Amino acid sequence: GQQLNQSPQSMFIQEGEDVSMNCTSSSIFNTWLWYKQEPGEGPVLLIALYKAGELTSNGRLTAQFGITRKDSFLNISASIPSDVGIYFCAGFYSGGSNYKLTFGKGTLLTVNP
């Protein structure tokens, strides 16, 4: 099955710093999604990417779909305390009829005010 490696596992940064996290896959993905999960809540979709090379922004967040279709990164600029949470990458491989969304293991982000 598809494997997703997400790094780093955790980050502890100062408010105002920029953050970068990435995911790599052992297989080609057709779609990359980035989610954020806060304590006691479900994951919330941040950015969706559908084409290789696509670069998409959502406020201070920017994500890119890698050219090889096997990787994606998420950047957060000028972090603030409310950015705290677990960030998950997820990829869709739609080979045949297998539309299964595979999640990375998450990046725990802590922002020190």
Added chain:
Amino acid sequence: DTAVSQTPKYLVTQMGNDKSIKCEQNLGHDTMYWYKQDSKKFLKIMFSYNNKELIINETVPNRFSPKSPDKAHLNLHINSLELGDSAVYFCASSQFLGGELFFGEGSRLTVL
């Protein structure tokens, strides 16, 4: 209005009991899912239904039985609960198979 809602939010029960978690989505989506999140926060798909038909059934013990009475509902029934079933269970929906997933708030199951 909550788009994907699950009940109960918390469930504490004894080993061997049978319990159900209900999920409803008001987004008009065709596809619904159950994911399990373990203590290490890893999200793993369990089931997926598209237009009330079971599409994905991962390697899940047959003590877990999903039921989709209509496109807006996907319930999860668990028989003979075991300690290892303790986790947070998330329901999600997408407009179509392969579309973006929208998650509920989760149901935390604790088996004693």
